[in-house]
Amino acid sequence: MMESIKKLREMTGAGMMDVKKALGDAGGDEDKAVALLRERGIVKAAKKADREAKEGLIVFRISPDKKKGALIEVNSETDFVARNSDFQQLVANFADALLASGAADLEAFKQSALEGETVESALAAAAGRIGENLVLNRAVYVETDGVIGGYVHNNGKIGVLVDLMGGSEELAKDIALHIAAERPRYLKREEVNADDIEKEREILTNKALNEGKPQNIVDKIVGGQISKFYEENVLLEQKFVKDNTQTISALLTAQGGAQANLKRFVRFEVGA
Structure with a gap:
């Protein structure tokens, strides 16, 4: 055998x-x-495997009790296929399967059962039917004691899941929408790599000096630019997209006097 x-x-x-x-x-x-x-289209799909798949679709699923969430990205070669109903149904089925399986990682999910075959086999067969290379790019399963919020933006090109403790479902959705629009790289300042900040500080310092800025104000200029870096890239320090008079951190503390805690977020963007 x-x-x-x-x-x-x-x-x-x-x-x-x-x-x-x-x-x-x-x-x-x-x-x-x-x-x-x-x-089954599997041989045909294998021959397409070296072709780039940069388009695609992102779908999320949340359990009825809001305690479990799944976010998945499947890529295609063209946007035409990404808008194909067969492809869209495939991705929706995958999202449902991920929510049901609770697979720990992408490789485990590929071997999960889906209507009598594996997810990996179903993807290969779909590639054969559709006629393009299809790639199961990313898949994340989240489980919480709090509430899961989700949002998909731009015709399925951007998707977000949020894990929120001590807040409402509506707040979780609002933060997910914000993340989709504002693209934070980190949840909190402590997650930013100290070496990266020092490199950024060195670059900004040399730039200011090369521009002829006086040495005695360079540190002040660079300090302001580093603060701006945090404000642009750290979720808790970003201005809330629906109300730029408050940060996300302030939004979390304004929940009826209770402190909501944003544990984590996942953001997928097709091609990114």
């Missing part, structure tokens, strides 16, 4: 699980197994 699997993998470029299933369905007949792989 293992020799046949190895032979068919080399012959077709298909994955081990796909070949094993095809051989089983074909009763061990290698020719029939190859025919099944071709019928």
Whole structure:
């Protein structure tokens, strides 16, 4: 059996699980197994695997109790396919499967069951039907004691999940919308790499000196620019997109006198 699997993998470029299933369905007949792989679009998909897939779709799912969330990105070669109903249904099915499976990482999710086959096999078969290279790029499952909020923006090109403690579902959604629009790189200042800040400070200092700024005010100029870096890149320090008179940090402390705690966020953007 293992020799046949190895032979068919080399012959077709298909994955081990796909070949094993095809051989089983074909009763061990290698020719029939190859025919099944071709019928399922897996051989055809393998030949497309080296073509770039930079378009695609992001979908999220949240459980009815708001305690579990799934965010997934599947890429296609063209935006035309990303708007194809077959492709969109595939991604929606994947998001449902991820929420149900609670897979710990992308590789585990690829081997998850989906309507009698693996997610990986379903993707390969869809690539064969659609005629483009399709890539399951990212998949994240989140579970919380608080509340999960989600948002998808720009026709499925940007998606966000938020894990919020001590806040409402509406607040979680608002913060997810903000993250989609404002692209924070970090949740809080402590997450910013100290070496990166020092490199940024050195670059800004040299730039100011090269521009002829007096040495005695360079530190003040650079300090202001570093503060601006934090304000632009750290979520808690950003101005709330729906009310720029308060930061996200201030928004979290204004919940009926209770302090809401934003534990984490995940942001996907197609092509980024």
